[in-house]
Amino acid sequence: MTVLYNRVALIGLGLIASSMAHAMRRAGLAGEIVGTARSAETREIARDLGFCDRIVDTASEAIDGADLVVLAVPVGAMGAVAAEIGAHLQPGATVTDVGSVKRAVIEAVAPHLPDHVHFIPGHPLAGTEHSGPRSGFAELFDNRWCILVPNGTDTPATERLIALWKGMGSNVEVMDADHHDLVLSVTSHTPHLIAYTMVGVADDLSRVTDSEVIKYSAAGFRDFTRIAASDPTMWRDVFLANKDATLEILGRFTEELFALQRAIRTGDGEVLFDYFTRTRAIRRGIIEAGQDTDAPDFGRTGKHD
Amino acid sequence: MTVLYNRVALIGLGLIASSMAHAMRRAGLAGEIVGTARSAETREIARDLGFCDRIVDTASEAIDGADLVVLAVPVGAMGAVAAEIGAHLQPGATVTDVGSVKRAVIEAVAPHLPDHVHFIPGHPLAGTEHSGPRSGFAELFDNRWCILVPNGTDTPATERLIALWKGMGSNVEVMDADHHDLVLSVTSHTPHLIAYTMVGVADDLSRVTDSEVIKYSAAGFRDFTRIAASDPTMWRDVFLANKDATLEILGRFTEELFALQRAIRTGDGEVLFDYFTRTRAIRRGIIEAGQDTDAPDFGRTGKHD
Numbered sequence: 001m002t003v004l005y006n007r008v009a010l011i012g013l014g015l016i017a018s019s020m021a022h023a024m025r026r027a028g029l030a031g032e033i034v035g036t037a038r039s040a041e042t043r044e045i046a047r048d049l050g051f052c053d054r055i056v057d058t059a060s061e062a063i064d065g066a067d068l069v070v071l072a073v074p075v076g077a078m079g080a081v082a083a084e085i086g087a088h089l090q091p092g093a094t095v096t097d098v099g100s101v102k103r104a105v106i107e108a109v110a111p112h113l114p115d116h117v118h119f120i121p122g123h124p125l126a127g128t129e130h131s132g133p134r135s136g137f138a139e140l141f142d143n144r145w146c147i148l149v150p151n152g153t154d155t156p157a158t159e160r161l162i163a164l165w166k167g168m169g170s171n172v173e174v175m176d177a178d179h180h181d182l183v184l185s186v187t188s189h190t191p192h193l194i195a196y197t198m199v200g201v202a203d204d205l206s207r208v209t210d211s212e213v214i215k216y217s218a219a220g221f222r223d224f225t226r227i228a229a230s231d232p233t234m235w236r237d238v239f240l241a242n243k244d245a246t247l248e249i250l251g252r253f254t255e256e257l258f259a260l261q262r263a264i265r266t267g268d269g270e271v272l273f274d275y276f277t278r279t280r281a282i283r284r285g286i287i288e289a290g291q292d293t294d295a296p297d298f299g300r301t302g303k304h305d
Numbered sequence: 306m307t308v309l310y311n312r313v314a315l316i317g318l319g320l321i322a323s324s325m326a327h328a329m330r331r332a333g334l335a336g337e338i339v340g341t342a343r344s345a346e347t348r349e350i351a352r353d354l355g356f357c358d359r360i361v362d363t364a365s366e367a368i369d370g371a372d373l374v375v376l377a378v379p380v381g382a383m384g385a386v387a388a389e390i391g392a393h394l395q396p397g398a399t400v401t402d403v404g405s406v407k408r409a410v411i412e413a414v415a416p417h418l419p420d421h422v423h424f425i426p427g428h429p430l431a432g433t434e435h436s437g438p439r440s441g442f443a444e445l446f447d448n449r450w451c452i453l454v455p456n457g458t459d460t461p462a463t464e465r466l467i468a469l470w471k472g473m474g475s476n477v478e479v480m481d482a483d484h485h486d487l488v489l490s491v492t493s494h495t496p497h498l499i500a501y502t503m504v505g506v507a508d509d510l511s512r513v514t515d516s517e518v519i520k521y522s523a524a525g526f527r528d529f530t531r532i533a534a535s536d537p538t539m540w541r542d543v544f545l546a547n548k549d550a551t552l553e554i555l556g557r558f559t560e561e562l563f564a565l566q567r568a569i570r571t572g573d574g575e576v577l578f579d580y581f582t583r584t585r586a587i588r589r590g591i592i593e594a595g596q597d598t599d600a601p602d603f604g605r606t607g608k609h610d
Contacts, residue, residue, distance in 0.1 A: 076574075125523055145521055145523070147521075182512060182513060183518075184521070186510060186526070187525065187526040188521070188525040191526050191529050192525050193565060194562070195525070196581055197561050197562045198499060198558060199587055199588075200561055203583065203584065204561075205554075208488050208491050213491060213587065216450055216488060216489070216492045217492055218597075220492065220494075220497050220532050221491070221493060222597050225587055225588040225591055225597075228587075228588065229588035229589075230581075232581035232582045235581050236578045236581065240572055240577070247570060249506065249510075250562070256509075257498075257499070257502045257555070257559070260501070261552065264498075264545065264551060264552065265548070267545055269381075269541045272541040273541045276501055276537035276540050278505065278508060279504040279530070280537070282504055282519065283434065283504075283530040283531065283534035285516075285519040289519045292522070292527050292530075
């Protein structure tokens with residue numbers, strides 16, 4: 001147990017922040033954890049659950065004396081929080097965030113921060129389709145990746161934040177903001193938009209009832225609904241904040257989709273077969289990288305619980 | 306243990322047929338299970354694994370004396386198998402299939418079958434991304450749905466086949482062929498095509514390396530790669546055989562995707578938020594229907610094994 005920060009302030013108490021509190025406690029990484037959230041109901045739930053040492057009413061109170069401040073609010077709310085706390089941050093404190101987009105968060109937050117703090121944006125690639133303070137758990141970050149975007153920030157401060165994420169179970173990678181936004185557009189943002197769209201199409205179709213869709217979802221659609229059940233506010237903000245990369249990847253996606261659609265229309269089985277064969281290799285890479293399991297009963301854990 | 310068929314012939318020995326053999330044995334539903342496959346290597350593996358009582362070299366040998374014949378080959382190969390066995394089927398036998406498309410299979414198979422057999426097309430909605438005789442397991446159909454398309458076929462024969470699927474752990478629904486093809490286009494075929502496309506886009510993008518895609522796949526992309534790792538031959542045949550429904554659903558999908566894309570481009574957060582909120586309800590329905598689990602560590606079972 002090495003205490004890395006004497007006082008950690010969590011601004012926002014959703015899935016990520018509450019999981020961070022659980023994970024920091026599991027490893028004894030923080031002297032004190034102070035939490036706050038805009039909604040009184042969320043603060044009340046967090047108080048009842050007790051994953052923070054103290055819950056306070058405002059962000060300004062939460063950061064008082066904190067040597068680590070974590071912005072864990074939707075991407076669209078980061079700027080307002082930074083404006084509220086900027087003038088009151090303790091000299092030498094580290095400010096980080098957990099937003100899914102990095103360039104837009106830096107542009108919204110950095111102007112409000114004084115020179116005497118270290119701003120090290122971050123993004124833990126972990127989540128479930130659940131949100132809110134009740135959904136957090138200590139294992140969320142285990143063996144997942146956290147991307148930090150230090151952008152030339154003072155090395156000891158960065159090293160300390162890396163140690164925190166590793167202590168919470170994560171692997172850590174350092175990257176620049178624009179590359180982060182492009183990579184995440186491919187691995188996360190565009191897949192989410194596509195999943196939302198497919199689930200919306202199914203819901204709209206009058207000749208197929210919702211109950212049929214639900215009944216027969218095991219055949220591929222189930223994974224889409226899981227992705228498409230994620231927090232609407234968070235995802236609205238992600239798409240608005242990562243507009244350029246999302247539109248670029250969507251453009252490529254529709255281009256390729258139209259090529260496959262044409263192969264279906266013209267009956268060109270060779271194009272389809274070759275395409276489907278190529279995509280198998282990526283799956284094997286993911287299994288070898290330990291980011292998923294090869295067990296034949298995937299997605300059916302409930303049955304064995 | 307009620308023996309429902311004295312001799313079951315499995316034509317094709319991939320994931321579905323081998324799982325059927327395991328499931329029939331688990332419940333003692335078949336007097337004898339005879340299997341065959343076109344490839345000598347597949348027959349050899351099946352012999353070694355021993356999930357059939359006998360492995361024979363040709364479909365004609367396999368059906369000799371069989372009162373149930375299961376066509377478990379890719380959709381594009383069903384017609385040729387039916388042509389080979391049609392004249393040798395035992396009077397009163399039931400012929401079924403497990404293809405993912407029903408109208409095209411009926412059109413390819415029915416003309417080759419004599420009047421003295423019962424043709425009851427079927428489709429078990431179960432699978433993994435694995436294929437081949439080694440991938441089968443007895444639990445594959447447990448609590449999943451099997452759709453039968455009896456199309457007016459003699460009721461006792463249909464009842465017996467329903468009892469077989471229930472005995473293998475499945476729930477059974479009866480439907481007409483065109484409706485089946487539309488429902489499956491929404492819940493399975495189009496989602497698969499979209500997942501294949503997204504994985505292909507990721508693989509193509511030179512500014513994001515494959516190893517980055519693999520590393521950061523947990524953020525949504527992982528479920529797509531699982532879907533996109535399915536058998537290329539099977540899926541090529543599915544899209545060619547269910548062309549009309551797939552093109553219809555794809556048309557609706559791109560229409561809605563373009564509407565969301567426009568909302569991103571114009572910064573219309575309300576459209577995005579409302580859309581993402583609506584899709585959450587379908588997910589809740591699926592969990593309530595028992596087709597998935599609400600456990601927060603979905604997809605991470607490997608960690609706990």
